[in-house]
Structure formats: structure tokens, C-alpha cells
Amino acid sequence: EPEVTQTPSHQVTQMGQEVILRCVPISNHLYFYWYRQILGQKVEFLVSFYNNEISEKSEIFDDQFSVERPDGSNFTLKIRSTKLEDSAMYFCASSWDRVDYEQYFGPGTRLTVT
Amino acid sequence: GQQLNQSPQSMFIQEGEDVSMNCTSSSIFNTWLWYKQDPGEGPVLLIALYKAGELTSNGRLTAQFGITRKDSFLNISASIPSDVGIYFCAAPDSNYQLIWGAGTKLIIKP
Numbered sequence: 001e002p003e004v005t006q007t008p009s010h011q012v013t014q015m016g017q018e019v020i021l022r023c024v025p026i027s028n029h030l031y032f033y034w035y036r037q038i039l040g041q042k043v044e045f046l047v048s049f050y051n052n053e054i055s056e057k058s059e060i061f062d063d064q065f066s067v068e069r070p071d072g073s074n075f076t077l078k079i080r081s082t083k084l085e086d087s088a089m090y091f092c093a094s095s096w097d098r099v100d101y102e103q104y105f106g107p108g109t110r111l112t113v114t
Numbered sequence: 115g116q117q118l119n120q121s122p123q124s125m126f127i128q129e130g131e132d133v134s135m136n137c138t139s140s141s142i143f144n145t146w147l148w149y150k151q152d153p154g155e156g157p158v159l160l161i162a163l164y165k166a167g168e169l170t171s172n173g174r175l176t177a178q179f180g181i182t183r184k185d186s187f188l189n190i191s192a193s194i195p196s197d198v199g200i201y202f203c204a205a206p207d208s209n210y211q212l213i214w215g216a217g218t219k220l221i222i223k224p
Contacts, residue, residue: 004156035212043157043202043214056209091156098210101145105156 002026004106006092012112013082021077021109023092032075033093033103034067036060043091049075050098082113116141118203120215126223133190135218137203146186147204147212148177157202161188190220198222 005024013019025032034046048055049067064080075094079086089110093103120137127133137146145164149157161172163179163186170177174191186205190197200217207213 042216043204043212045211045213048210056211058211093156101147101206101212102159102162103212105158107154108156 004092004094004104006090006106006109008109009107010110010112012114015084015113016081019079019082019111021079021090021092021111023075023077023106024073025075025092025094026104027073029094029096029104031055031095031098031103032067032069033095034077035091035093035105037089037091037108039088046077048098055098079111082111084113087111087113116207116213118205118213118215120201120203120218122218123216124219124221126221127193128223129193129195131193133193133197133220134187135189135201136185136187137215138185139205140184142183143205143207144183145206146177146179148175148186148188149202149204151200151202151217153199160201193220193222195222 007022032049035043036046037043045058047057047061066078068076089108091108092106095103118137118139147162148160150160151157161170161177166179166183167181168179176189178187198220200219202217203215204212
């Protein structure tokens with residue numbers, strides 16, 4: 001069964017460093033998403049991406065965040081200058097359509113900023 | 115902003131028991147989703163509801179889209195140990211962004 005994959009599973013970085021989180025969405029999906037989940041809290045939407053551009057983004061997704069689909073398979077989230085409060089699980093998701101909301105999630109990357 | 119309120123926050127259940135949880139909002143939504151998250155993993159979609167009053171089953175799971183479009187319910191019948199985890203409701207806002215509840219944590223009593 002096709003699945004969303006994410007690498008790395010755990011990333012430790014120092015405050016102020018740049019990190020890139022990588023995702024490989026399901027191959028025939030057209031919509032891609034990043035979500036964040038701070039430990040023990042609810043899942044929060046960050047950004048959606050379609051046709052090589054951002055469709056929607058939340059207030060959390062400020063100028064320090066960017067997304068890219070550098071080739072036909074990868075979808076990346078870059079955090080330019082990490083802060084302690086960026087420590088969280090970051091989930092990538094993909095879907096075939098936007099309106100059916102059947103989004104498939106990857107296993108997540110745990111980001112720890114020290 | 116729009117919020118989804120899930121209850122209960124956590125449940126201790128005996129294996130074999132039926133489980134009920136719900137999700138409410140002061141806002142109207144046109145779609146309700148139920149996800150399950152196991153420790154260390156991403157959420158997995160269990161059931162999607164697209165029509166007010168709709169009742170949909172997925173094995174031992176049954177979810178309903180409330181008539182007012184402000185709530186949804188998830189029931190699990192005859193719970194088994196692998197049902198433990200956190201159950202989230204989610205609904206898309208007018209910008210297609212998924213809003214999530216805080217989750218209901220299901221714990222099996224030893």
C-alpha cells in the first residue's frame with residue numbers, strides 16, 4: 001500500500017540553525033501539507049501546496065518557514081533560523097483532492113531545538 | 115477563531131466495552147473527519163463524513179455527522195487492546211485548512 005515517508009525521523013539542532021525536513025508524498029497525489037504537533041498538544045496546520053505553489057498557510061507559517069518541491073517526488077519544509085519553540089513533531093501529508101480531505105500522513109519528524 | 119471541543123479528554127476502558135466520544139463546535143462545518151494516532155506515528159484517517167445526519171461505519175467504528183452540523187460522534191464497539199491511542203476529530207474551515215480537536219486518549223485498564 002502506498003504511504004507517505006519522512007526523513008529524518010528525529011533531528012536535533014541548535015537554536016539559530018537551519019533545518020530541512022523531507023517528505024515523499026504518495027506518488028499520484030496532488031496536494032501536499034505540513035502540520036506541526038507540539039508534544040501533548042493538538043495537530044496544527046502549517047501550509048498546503050498545490051501545483052508548485054502555496055495554496056494556504058496558517059499564522060504559524062511565518063517568514064522563517066518555506067516549502068519546496070525540488071523534484072517530482074520530494075516535498076520539503078525549511079526552517080531558516082530555528083527557535084526553541086519550534087521543537088515539535090512535524091507531519092507531512094498528501095491527498096489526491098483538496099475537497100475530499102482524505103489526507104494521508106507520514107510518520108513524522110521529531111525536531112528538537114536545543 | 116473556530117475551535118473543536120473533544121470530550122472526554124481521556125477514557126479508561128475494559129477490553130470488550132463500547133466507547134463513545136464526541137466533538138462539538140459553535141461553528142458549522144460541512145465535513146467531519148476522525149483520525150487515530152498511535153504513539154510515535156502520524157494520524158491515520160478512520161472515517162470521513164460529508165453530509166449532515168450521515169452515519170458511517172468502518173469495522174467496529176461508527177461515526178455520525180450531527181444534524182446541526184456542529185458536532186460529530188465516534189463509537190467503538192467491543193474494544194480491543196489495539197484500540198488504544200489518541201482519537202482526533204478534524205474539520206476544514208472555509209480556507210480548506212483542517213482544524214483539529216485536542217484529542218481523546220483511549221487507555222485500556224489492565
